[in-house]
Amino acid sequence: MQTVLITGGAGFIGSYLVDACIARHYRVLILDDLSTGKRTHIHKQALLFQKDIRWNDIEEIFQAHDIDTVFHLAGQKNVRFSVDNPHIDADINILGSLNILQMCVQYGVRKCIFASTGGVMYGDAKIIPTPESYPPQPISPYALSKLTAEHYLDFFRQTHGLQTLSLRFANVYGPRQDPGGESGVVAIFSQKIIKDEQPVIYGAGHQTRDYMFVSDAIDAFLLAYDSQYTGCYNVGTGKETSLLEIIQYLSRVAGVSITPKHTAGILGDQLRSALDCTRIQSDLGWKPRVSLEEGIHRTFSWFLSEVR
The missing domain is CATH 3.90.25.10 (UDP-galactose 4-epimerase, domain 1)
Incomplete structure (x- = not known):
């Protein structure tokens, strides 16, 4: 039985991903500080660790469990908050992500799949739908911290051999x-x-905005888990x-x-x-349903x- 760790697994999207992984008969661990997530969303078969992704003691989770894949969804998600508090946004979304990535490498995790943003990654793009090849133009600290985390995923893949993939979601x-x-x-x-x-x-x-239903986002996570592809993918409807x-x-x-x-x-x-989602449709066979x-x-x- 594969063991997966889902950060932010008590949240809106994360809780659905937990449900889907349990339906696949995976052993599911949740890392969530419950600052915005809810206990009522947590599947009874999942194991919750109420911790912050920035804390050093999350190492205990990696030590005690043979984790195959980390789905990293936890983070600061409020764009306006990031504008007023860029240092807090960076502390959570960049340093917290670094903590997760370092644990992955230290304890032999095979893969890390990151929930990034497509909705605000490209700013007011001149090409719409916008493809991944369009230069990112983050206009908020939130988008900037997500882009920085993506670069760190690439670094850990190239330097340490960790399989990484970033999903740039539209408005779920x-x-x-x-x-x-x-x-x-x-x-x-x-x-x-x-x-x-x-x-x-x-x-x-x-x-x-490009609005996509949550079940379509979960499909993208699972296809990413099953694939050998790396890099980043837009995930949206293109409309x-x-x-x-x-x-x-x-x-x-x-x-x-x-x-x-x-x-x-x-x-x-x-x-x-x-978002232009041609790439994920071609490589992973994903499309909104x-x-x-x-x-x-x-x-x-x-x-x-x-x-x-």
Whole structure:
């Protein structure tokens, strides 16, 4: 039985990855400090270690368990927080990732698969959908820390022989997503609508993102695990969707007319984003399977069930 360690395994995406690995009959260890993750998301067959990825005592986990692969999802994910606190963002996302990578090498882990970002990696790119070959233009400390971690993965692969792969995800949404954060507009808007509150849009609402359902993200992780490829891959739908279009989808699902409240736009907010995923489709055979309409329906229905 293969043993895998999932950092951030109590979080939104991580908890689904835990479920999928257990369904494959892997032995699953979770490293999560529960600062944002939830115990209620944790599969009963997984073993939780409530620790910070920066702590030295995570070595105990690697010493005690013969870990084959690390899925590294833990990190600081709030873009605005990173702008106000770049030193904290770097401490978690860069030094924390380095700690994980050093443990992997020291204890003979075969592979490390990293959850990076595609949504903010390329800035306001002139080519949309944007391919991996487009020069990264991180416009926030968060994106910069993710790019730096990617470079460290490459270093550990070239220097120590650790198999590494970075997945640059678009905007992932779905059930279990925290509606209290800054990202995840589908979750945020869904909760607002269910509470009969007015969704807030910063700016005119024409800014676009590439929205992908969480199960498609999990498929990408598992294909990455099965593959021998290295480097980085975009993971998204390649389609732009505006905030106003998200409101329209939710309006149809909820069966109500929704008029969002518009407020001042955020300085430096990215205007457009969509990822060219030709490479991962060609190399790993991955493609998104859940349409935006179906995914929003599933997500809204889940939030509705949570308040009943």
